């Protein structure tokens with residue numbers, strides 16, 4: 001969650017992040033008056049959907065730029081800057097909701113500990129993020145691009161955490177949550193803005209390691225390496241795989 005984000009670009013070109021996860025709100029089933037924390041709220045669109053159901057929701061995000069954009073998008077809602085491994089809540093919440101965030105948190109145990117602390121006993125977590133095998137072809141292409149320009153390896157740089165169901169259930173159980181639902185599913189995702197734009201948005205760690213001089217050669221090499229697997233009928237389709245979980249705080 002420490003990436004620097006271009007919130008305008010995110011809102012304009014990556015809206016699939018929240019439009020494709022709208023049904024996650026059905027799994028959350030927010031009730032009128034419930035206190036909900038949206039962990040990794042981005043520009044606030046799902047936070048607003050939760051608020052529409054009558055819940056009292058606070059959005060937090062590690063990026064000050066995202067929080068600023070969320071507040072501009074939804075001035076009537078509460079947003080603040082906070083990291084998944086260190087955030088605090090004023091009062092325990094009934095539910096923690098999180099979409100497309102936890103794959104940025106390599107300290108999964110740290111985040112799970114914070115989530116448990118934020119929940120009232122019996123409170124629930126509903127989360128979706130990249131699971132085992134997520135963006136496998138994109139990762140392969142980035143690895144090839146890094147190699148092509150002589151940059152450090154993908155493994156040494158990757159900021160992402162894509163666990164299996166078993167791995168993540170163990171993290172949640174270890175923190176004091178009881179897993180009530182878990183599924184891992186493919187969700188090929190059309191990236192209208194193109195793979196280059198995707199890497200520019202989400203791959204800032206790799207771009208920083210590559211440096212300005214080799215940036216274009218790196219992006220060309222990534223596109224070339226990914227084309228066979230991900231460029232379909234003139235469009236880029238990223239090989240997303242989602243891990244969707246629900247869990248309840250025990251005691």
Ligand code: BEZ
Nearest residue numbers: 100130134135160202240
């Ligand atoms: C994802 O939503 O799966 C994702 C987004 C950015 C980087 C890696 C994965």
